Amino acid sequence: VGVLGETILLKNRSTEAPQNPFTVVGVMPPHFNYPSESTDFWIASADPAVSSVVEFERYRDRNYWVTLRLAPGVTVDKVQALLNTIQARQIKEFALANEGWELQLRKVTDLFVDSEIQRSLWILASICGIVWLIACVNLATLTITRVESRLREFAIRGALGAQRRQIIGQTFSECLLLSTVGGVLGLAVTNWGMDALATYMGGVRLRPIEVDVLVLVLSLVTGLVTSVVFGLIPSLYFSQVNSLPILKVSANGATSSRNTRLLSRGLIISQIALTVVVLVGAGLMVRSVLKLLAVDPGYRVERLFRVDVRLPMRKYIALDHPSEEISRVVERLHQRISLVSGVEGTGVLVSSSGSWDHVAVGKEHSSLEIAKRGCGVGVMNPFTVLGAPLLAGRFLDSTDIELNAVVVNRSLAERFWRGVTNALGQRFRGAPGGRFYQQVWEVVGVVEDIRINAYDELVRPTMYRLGEEYYHKFQDPVFWVRSDVDLSAMINSICESLKSIEPDINAVNVTRIKEELYEQTSRRRTYTFYLILLSGVGVVLAAIGLFGLMANNAARQMREMGIRAALGASQFSLGRTFIFEGICLSLTGGILGLLCATATGRFLKSQLFGIAHSDPLTMCGVLLLVMLIGIVSALIPARRASIVDPLETLRDD
Numbered sequence: 001v002g003v004l005g006e007t008i009l010l011k012n013r014s015t016e017a018p019q020n021p022f023t024v025v026g027v028m029p030p031h032f033n034y035p036s037e038s039t040d041f042w043i044a045s046a047d048p049a050v051s052s053v054v055e056f057e058r059y060r061d062r063n064y065w066v067t068l069r070l071a072p073g074v075t076v077d078k079v080q081a082l083l084n085t086i087q088a089r090q091i092k093e094f095a096l097a098n099e100g101w102e103l104q105l106r107k108v109t110d111l112f113v114d115s116e117i118q119r120s121l122w123i124l125a126s127i128c129g130i131v132w133l134i135a136c137v138n139l140a141t142l143t144i145t146r147v148e149s150r151l152r153e154f155a156i157r158g159a160l161g162a163q164r165r166q167i168i169g170q171t172f173s174e175c176l177l178l179s180t181v182g183g184v185l186g187l188a189v190t191n192w193g194m195d196a197l198a199t200y201m202g203g204v205r206l207r208p209i210e211v212d213v214l215v216l217v218l219s220l221v222t223g224l225v226t227s228v229v230f231g232l233i234p235s236l237y238f239s240q241v242n243s244l245p246i247l248k249v250s251a252n253g254a255t256s257s258r259n260t261r262l263l264s265r266g267l268i269i270s271q272i273a274l275t276v277v278v279l280v281g282a283g284l285m286v287r288s289v290l291k292l293l294a295v296d297p298g299y300r301v302e303r304l305f306r307v308d309v310r311l312p313m314r315k316y317i318a319l320d321h322p323s324e325e326i327s328r329v330v331e332r333l334h335q336r337i338s339l340v341s342g343v344e345g346t347g348v349l350v351s352s353s354g355s356w357d358h359v360a361v362g363k364e365h366s367s368l369e370i371a372k373r374g375c376g377v378g379v380m381n382p383f384t385v386l387g388a389p390l391l392a393g394r395f396l397d398s399t400d401i402e403l404n405a406v407v408v409n410r411s412l413a414e415r416f417w418r419g420v421t422n423a424l425g426q427r428f429r430g431a432p433g434g435r436f437y438q439q440v441w442e443v444v445g446v447v448e449d450i451r452i453n454a455y456d457e458l459v460r461p462t463m464y465r466l467g468e469e470y471y472h473k474f475q476d477p478v479f480w481v482r483s484d485v486d487l488s489a490m491i492n493s494i495c496e497s498l499k500s501i502e503p504d505i506n507a508v509n510v511t512r513i514k515e516e517l518y519e520q521t522s523r524r525r526t527y528t529f530y531l532i533l534l535s536g537v538g539v540v541l542a543a544i545g546l547f548g549l550m551a552n553n554a555a556r557q558m559r560e561m562g563i564r565a566a567l568g569a570s571q572f573s574l575g576r577t578f579i580f581e582g583i584c585l586s587l588t589g590g591i592l593g594l595l596c597a598t599a600t601g602r603f604l605k606s607q608l609f610g611i612a613h614s615d616p617l618t619m620c621g622v623l624l625l626v627m628l629i630g631i632v633s634a635l636i637p638a639r640r641a642s643i644v645d646p647l648e649t650l651r652d653d
Contacts, residue, residue: 003024003027004024004025004026004027005023005024005025006023006024007021007022007023007024008021008022008024009021009022022043028042029208031205031207031208031209032205032206033205034206035065035067067108076105079105080104080105083103083104083105084103086103087102087103090103108206116606117523119606120523120527120606120607123603123604123607124527124530124531126603127278127281127531127534128534130274130277130278130538131278131534131537131538131541132219132222133274134271134274134275134278134537134538134541134542135223135537135541136222136223136226137267137270137271137274137545138271138541138542138544138545139223139226139227139230140226140227140229140230140267141264141267141268141271141545141548141549142544142545142548143175143226143227143230144230144263144264144267145264145548145549145552154167168232171232172228172232175227175228175232176224176227176228178227179223179224179227179228180224182223182227183220183223183224186219186220186223187216190211190216191211194209194210194211264549264552265549265585267545268545268546268549268585268589269585269588269589269592270589270592271541271542271545271546271589272542272546272585272586272588272589272590272593272626272630273589273590273592273593273596274538274593274596275535275538275539275541275542275589275593275626276589276590276592276593276594276596276597276622276623276626277593277596277597277600278531278534278535278538279535279538279539279593279622279625279626280593280594280597280601280618280619280622281531281535281597281601281604282528282531282532282534282535283618283621283622284601284604284608284611284613284615284618285524285527285528285531285532285604285607285608286528286532287611287615287617287618288524288528288607288608288609288610288611289521289524289525289528289609291609291610291611292455292456292521292524292609292610293455293518293521295451295455295456295610297450297451297452297455297517298386298388298448298449298450298451299386299387299388299448299450300386300387300482301513301514301517302514303344303482303483303484304385304386304480304481304482304512304513304514305480305481305482305483305487305488305510305511305512305513306478306479306480306481306510306511306513306516307337307478307479307480307481307487307494307508307509307510307511308476308478308479308507308508308509308510308511309333309476309477309478309479309498309505309507309508310476310505310507310508311326311329311476311477311502311505312502312504312505313476315504323468324468327467327468329501329502330348330376330467330477331380332501333477333479333498333501333502334346334348334376334379334380334479336497336498336500336501337479337481337494337497337498338379339497340481340483340485340487340490340494340497341485342483342484342485343481343482343483343485343487344385344482344483344484345384345385345481345482346379346380346385346479346480346481346482347375347376347380347381347382347383347384347385347386347479347480348375348376348380348382348467348477348478348479348480349373349374349375349376349382349467349477349478349480350373350374350375350467350470350475350476350477350478358370358430358431359428359429359430359431359441359463360428360429360430360431360432361416361417361426361427361428361429367431367432368415368416368431368461369460369461370412370460370461370462370463371460371461371462371463372462372463372464372465373462373463373464373465374464374465374466374467374468374469374470374475375396375407375464375465375466375467376467377395377396377397377398377400377466378397378398380467381395381396382480383395383447385480385481385482386450386480388447388448388450389447389448390445390446390447391410391413391420391446391447391448392413392420392421392423392424392445392446393407393424393443393444393445393446394444394445395407395445396444396445396464396465396466398466400444400466401466401468401469403442404439404440404441404442405441405442405443405444406441406442406443406444406463406464406465407443407444407445407446407447407463407464408423408443408445408446408447408461408462408463408464409446409447409448409449409450409459409461409462409463409464410446410447410448410449411449411459411460411461411462412461412462412463413443413446415461416428416461420446423443423446424443424444424445424446425442425443426442426443427440427441427442427443428440428441428443429441441463441465447464449462453520454517454520454521455517455520455521456520456521456609486512487510487512488510488511488512490510491508491509491510494508494510495508524607524609527607539625539629542626542629543629543632543633546582546585546586546629546630546633546634547633547634547636547637549585550578550581550582550633550634550636550637550638551636551637551640553578553581553637554578554637554638554640554641557641558641558644561574561641561642561644562644562646563646565644565646566646571642571643572642574638574641574642574644575638575639575641575642576638577638577641578634578637578638578641579631579634579635579638581634582630582631582633582634582638583627583630583631583634585630586626586627586629586630586631587623587626587627587630589626590622590623590626590627591623593622593626594619594622594623597619597622598613598614598619601613601614
């Protein structure tokens with residue numbers, strides 16, 4: 001807050017505009033970064049100084065949002081009708097720049113959290129619920145095991161005159177104390193986790209990341225009830241049976257009821273089954289991300305950069321032949337970028353995101369929506385710089401603008417002509433109702449499908465025409481550069497070099513393609529990270545529960561192990577019983593978990609890439625992992641039982 005009233009200087013690094021002084025009049029909370037994650041400050045759009053930092057080209061610039069809060073009684077449809085009226089006026093005044101664009105009213109939550117993210121959050125919340133259920137089952141198992149191991153103690157106290165309510169009250173107090181201590185530790189871990197989550201989690205936030213009070217209270221109450229209820233079950237059972245048979249058994253041979261043992265094993269199996277469900281989800285996402293990162297985008301991403309240049313289109317719109325002037329400027333900018341030290345090649349691609357139109361083949365009335373992109377020719381050919389292979393025919397040249405020649409991608413060739421070589425020489429036309437109805441194009445070349453924006457980008461049928469055809473729509477050129485040096489570190493010198501050609505350039509941005517494509521996978525990588533974290537918690541809980549059960553069984557059967565050892569049983573045969581039981585419990589829970597994971601895996605289908613929700617390799621890997629956990633959890637109790645000393649064990653008798 002001490003910066004209030006201070007003056008700061010701002011300068012756009014991609015322009016030569018002078019630094020402008022601004023006075024700090026307010027400070028927002030640290031979590032607030034609307035409308036983008038990189039937002040650090042806000043300036044009034046009506047401030048005269050803003051025009052020297054950002055040029056507002058109202059006839060073509062669409063990078064401006066209007067944020068509003070609807071008054072009571074005002075509906076979305078009413079506001080959208082008003083926007084439609086404004087849109088019609090804009091199209092009439094600036095037809096070329098606004099063709100194909102519209103004004104749309106959207107909720108802020110829908111803008112930053114689309115339907116796919118909402119579905120992902122629901123799935124993640126469900127998995128958190130499964131992990132919490134695993135924790136409750138684990139708590140119940142350990143509580144039953146702990147109280148069960150004390151049945152002989154309860155029998156002795158009962159024989160000495162302790163009443164039923166006293167034993168139950170003691171058990172209740174102990175469970176309550178343990179639950180309270182665990183809850184306090186959980187609050188400490190939660191507080192630390194919130195700080196870590198705020199640091200790790202990016203994105204736009206209008207509110208800080210906080211612990212939901214309702215979820216916190218529900219978690220604490222559920223844990224408390226689980227501990228108390230399952231802690232009282234053995235005590236209530238003991239109070240209704242005769243304690244004399246328990247006292248007749250030695251301390252090392254303390255036994256338990258058949259129902260209690262079945263309940264403990266059932267809880268362990270259900271715990272393992274739930275863990276398998278989470279593990280399968282994490283395994284599928286890990287394999288999905290690995291497949292996504294291994295996707296061939298159709299070109300070589302190493303040492304590839306994209307240079308986005310925003311030309312002063314307002315300067316050209318008043319000319320008689322603006323597209324020709326823009327074409328000359330682009331050619332000179334290309335030459336200047338090619339002269340930068342370390343640059344191997346530079347290509348030009350116009351409309352990287354692609355415009356859309358409908359085309360048809362022959363006399364067929366069915367049409368196909370395709371993407372249209374403009375590209376440079378000759379030394380400005382983007383395909384040679386990208387390393388995208390030419391599958392058939394040739395690239396475009398400067399004479400093709402009169403021949404209506406086009407280059408198409410593999411998807412379009414296979415969609416229309418069922419093969420790459422069959423597409424050469426074929427013609428197609430604009431479909432009825434499209435912007436280029438009755439215009440005919442001839443295929444002179446076929447290139448490989450390329451994914452420009454993301455590894456998981458849906459490759460659509462695409463046609464490439466000369467870039468000159470797109471300049472009359474005042475679309476900025478995109479230069480694709482392959483260089484041995486990091487151009488992003490040379491942005492200032494590149495800006496100065498380009499401004500020597502066009503002094504009124506608005507902005508220049510340099511992007512390393514490999515890093516950008518990797519960054520586009522951040523949503524899936526973050527989702528996978530949380531699934532791995534949750535599955536790790538589930539595995540640890542399942543291992544603890546299984547280990548506790550095996551340790552209790554080993555302690556309960558210690559007298560039996562001593563007798564068998566005295567009769568000559570080997571250490572292997574003594575430990576084999578516990579290892580076999582651990583494998584059986586793990587295998588049973590694993591199979592049930594796989595059945596549940598197969599049934600629920602379809603909800604995860606939208607998050608997967610290149611892999612089925614019932615992938616057999618992932619299923620088998622998870623089953624083997626669970627069996628390994630069962631073996632490891634049973635090793636220590638099995639080792640303890642196998643080295644039992646018969647004399648020490650039988651001496652208690």
